Amino acid sequence: MRHFLSVNDIESLPDWVDEAITLKQNPYQFEDLGKRKTVCLLFFNNSLRTRLSTQKAAMNLGMEVMIMNFGSESWVLEYQDGSVMDQGTSEHIKEAAQVVSQYCDIVAIRAFPDLKDREKDEAEEVLSGFAEYATVPVVNMESSTGHPLQALADAITLAEHTPKARPKVVLSWAPHPKALPHAVANSFTQMMKLQDAEFIITHPKGYELNPKITQGCQIEYNQEKALKDADFVYVKNWSSYTNYGKVLHQDLNWTMTQQKLGQAKFMHCLPVRRNVVVEDAVLDGNNSLVINQALNRTFSAQIVLKKILEAL
Numbered sequence: 001m002r003h004f005l006s007v008n009d010i011e012s013l014p015d016w017v018d019e020a021i022t023l024k025q026n027p028y029q030f031e032d033l034g035k036r037k038t039v040c041l042l043f044f045n046n047s048l049r050t051r052l053s054t055q056k057a058a059m060n061l062g063m064e065v066m067i068m069n070f071g072s073e074s075w076v077l078e079y080q081d082g083s084v085m086d087q088g089t090s091e092h093i094k095e096a097a098q099v100v101s102q103y104c105d106i107v108a109i110r111a112f113p114d115l116k117d118r119e120k121d122e123a124e125e126v127l128s129g130f131a132e133y134a135t136v137p138v139v140n141m142e143s144s145t146g147h148p149l150q151a152l153a154d155a156i157t158l159a160e161h162t163p164k165a166r167p168k169v170v171l172s173w174a175p176h177p178k179a180l181p182h183a184v185a186n187s188f189t190q191m192m193k194l195q196d197a198e199f200i201i202t203h204p205k206g207y208e209l210n211p212k213i214t215q216g217c218q219i220e221y222n223q224e225k226a227l228k229d230a231d232f233v234y235v236k237n238w239s240s241y242t243n244y245g246k247v248l249h250q251d252l253n254w255t256m257t258q259q260k261l262g263q264a265k266f267m268h269c270l271p272v273r274r275n276v277v278v279e280d281a282v283l284d285g286n287n288s289l290v291i292n293q294a295l296n297r298t299f300s301a302q303i304v305l306k307k308i309l310e311a312l
């Protein structure tokens, strides 16, 4: 079965990016491919872009779309094998995943981490549970550890705006009042490893990402040094990985400003906290690509759904 669970499920990043850019010119080219096919979007967490862009992508391919806020509207699921279900969980993932599969041809899932127990989050019980027991392909719409649809949209955006063959791309940590997941930063890093680019990650000490993911990446603790001559600056907050799920500090010296950005293009997956993560002048200026990134979410989802439909 052809699941799309992580950046590793992108067969060829340059080919998929090219295909997405072509599709963007003619989004209805494959409007018959999804005829009488249904995608079921299950949300355990909030969303604006992922929900609407994935729905739009499916509609462009002629698919039917069913959406459910699973976290608030369905039964609380059990994931443990062999558990005695006499506590708060009402239905096992084994039945739920098989049942959902009978109503659709593809199931897409958003399930964020709790950010309390690293081992539990890394086990990806929701996404992996569905991937194990569903009888249809599963798509990751942001899980505990990855957001591959976002990374693919970011690759499309980079390709559309790159000024040179080997751009300098900086992933810069930013302050945030809440403890946020590592998923976006993880998938962006994994995607950048597949690019011909000078890639640098910058963050305060203590905010190191999973070393398995950043292995081989340049890490620079001095933000100013990292940002020098950058072509693209991707800003994102994440909570500590080593001191798992903790907000160590909210140092506003790391907020992205127009002055720090210089001539570089600004990127962020959204939603973004204005004047905490990034100052107004950047978002309201000409170098912000955030709205383009959000548009490209449609085409990253459309490429993924198209590949899956073609393999059904």
Ligand SMILES: NCCC[C@H](NC(=O)CCC(=O)O)C(=O)O
Residues within 6 Å of the ligand: 142, 178, 180, 181, 182, 183, 184, 237, 269, 270, 271, 272, 273
């Ligand atoms: N899907 C894009 C980002 C989702 C999530 N951000 C958030 O939860 C921000 C919420 C807030 O700012 O209250 C994250 O960082 O992974």
Ligand SMILES: NC(=O)OP(=O)(O)O
Residues within 6 Å of the ligand: 046, 047, 048, 049, 050, 051, 142, 150, 269, 270, 271
């Ligand atoms: N970028 C992104 O995934 O946005 P939503 O959380 O609004 O879907």
